[in-house]
Amino acid sequence: MKTPPAISGSAIDGVPQEDTWMAKYLYECEVERRLSAHTVKNYTRQLNSIRTSLNIVNWQDLTVEQCKRILHIGHKRGLSARSINLQLTVLRSFCQFLVKHGYLPSNPVKSVHSVKQNKPLPKQLNVDEMSVLLDFKRNDFIGLRDKAMFELMYGCGIRLSELTGLNIGDVLDSTDDGRILKVTGKGNKQRLIPIGRKATAALDNYMTLRGECVDIDDPEALFLSKQKRRLSNRQVANRLDHWAKQQTLYQQISPHTLRHSFATHVLESSNDLRGVQELLGHANLSTTQVYTHLNFQHLSDVYDKAHPRAKKK
Numbered sequence: 001m002k003t004p005p006a007i008s009g010s011a012i013d014g015v016p017q018e019d020t021w022m023a024k025y026l027y028e029c030e031v032e033r034r035l036s037a038h039t040v041k042n043y044t045r046q047l048n049s050i051r052t053s054l055n056i057v058n059w060q061d062l063t064v065e066q067c068k069r070i071l072h073i074g075h076k077r078g079l080s081a082r083s084i085n086l087q088l089t090v091l092r093s094f095c096q097f098l099v100k101h102g103y104l105p106s107n108p109v110k111s112v113h114s115v116k117q118n119k120p121l122p123k124q125l126n127v128d129e130m131s132v133l134l135d136f137k138r139n140d141f142i143g144l145r146d147k148a149m150f151e152l153m154y155g156c157g158i159r160l161s162e163l164t165g166l167n168i169g170d171v172l173d174s175t176d177d178g179r180i181l182k183v184t185g186k187g188n189k190q191r192l193i194p195i196g197r198k199a200t201a202a203l204d205n206y207m208t209l210r211g212e213c214v215d216i217d218d219p220e221a222l223f224l225s226k227q228k229r230r231l232s233n234r235q236v237a238n239r240l241d242h243w244a245k246q247q248t249l250y251q252q253i254s255p256h257t258l259r260h261s262f263a264t265h266v267l268e269s270s271n272d273l274r275g276v277q278e279l280l281g282h283a284n285l286s287t288t289q290v291y292t293h294l295n296f297q298h299l300s301d302v303y304d305k306a307h308p309r310a311k312k313k
Contacts, residue, residue, distance in 0.1 A: 021059060022047055025097045034188045036161065046090040059098060067091065067112045074115075081115040088114055124261040125253070130154060133247050134198075141209045142226070146239050148199070148206035149223055149231075153255060155199035156181050157262030157279055160233050160255040167220040171195070171203065179203075185281040193279055 026044055029035045035043075050056070053073050054066050070091070074084035092109040099107050125133065134150055136143070153163055162183050170182040172192075179195035195203070213224045221230035237255055244253040259280070267276050277285055 019051070021098060021103060022051075022094070024101075025094050028097065036186070038161075042086075043090050043094075046087050047094060050087055050091055059095075060104060062095070062104075062108050064108045064111055067109045071112070071115065085114040088112060123252075123257055124264045125249075125257060127265060129249060130258075130261055130265075133244060133249055133253070136243060136247060141213065144202070144206040144209055145223060146243060148202040149236060150240065150243070150258065151199040151202040152181070152195070153258040154262055155196040156183070156193040157259050157266070158183055158193070159185065159259060159281075160236060162281075163255070164223065164231055164233055164236060166222040168222050169220060170222065183281065186283075189281065189283075191278065191281050 022044075026040055029043060030037070030040045050070065054062075054069060056062060056066075067088075070087055071084060074087065088109060092107065092112075095104060095107045095109050098104040134147070134154065136147065138144070138147075149163060152158065153160075158181070162185055165184060166181075170184075172180040172182055174180050178197075179200050181193045181195050182190060183193055184190050210222075210224065213226070213228045216228070218230050223231045223236075225231050225235060233255075240253060240255055240258075244251075263276055263280055266279065267273065270276070273285065
């Protein structure tokens, strides 16, 4: 385990040598709050950008007016509302950390309002499109591995990082409920998800060849490359893009599309928002509620087509 950086000690990766408060904050994010390495890198990048654009030498000199300048600078640079709000969120969290440790008397970002932004609905494939995407047959290692990965992502609704972090021991047998997947999500929180029939069959087929590509350094990794290494997020995304083109789906499909499709299809069939929340591993129900909009669109289309009073002239 890393030791926390001292106030007068050296900085961690990506942090200016003299800015040990940033180093302490990022250490807390990584070790105590257990944020992902990707998130910590993003926080580092955002704080460095703010530090440079506002010409900050000492965080104690940060004022409300300077924080409001983030909005002006962001608009001037053509940043999206989401990017500007991300900077404000990271800075607000960092300043709250400084308040907690007595370095700041109050949080100067607290009174700065975020930019209003339209939340785009998640993109998803319909059931027929998903069937087309997953209807490929190859009996070599790569083909069986890809089939297992994408059946599992769509069948369980897991995040990309959750997929690449899976180990063999995370696939559990249950005499009553069939296979169960143990998933470690954000904040190192674990949840159990039932594995469907198609995903189970795809996993079994893949495992018949996986033994030929065991990673000596990481023998428990579930999904491996031809180089016998745990697959990275980028490699999985590239493979999905390959199959989307191969199956002639002329649209942009990302790994998150499979997760959105899972949530939408389960909600359409069950109308159980709490159940979908648990399956997705969302901490807050409000995060899951975005799928109710998708579900309503589906119901609205059905109503328009079926109800005699709804038909348009």
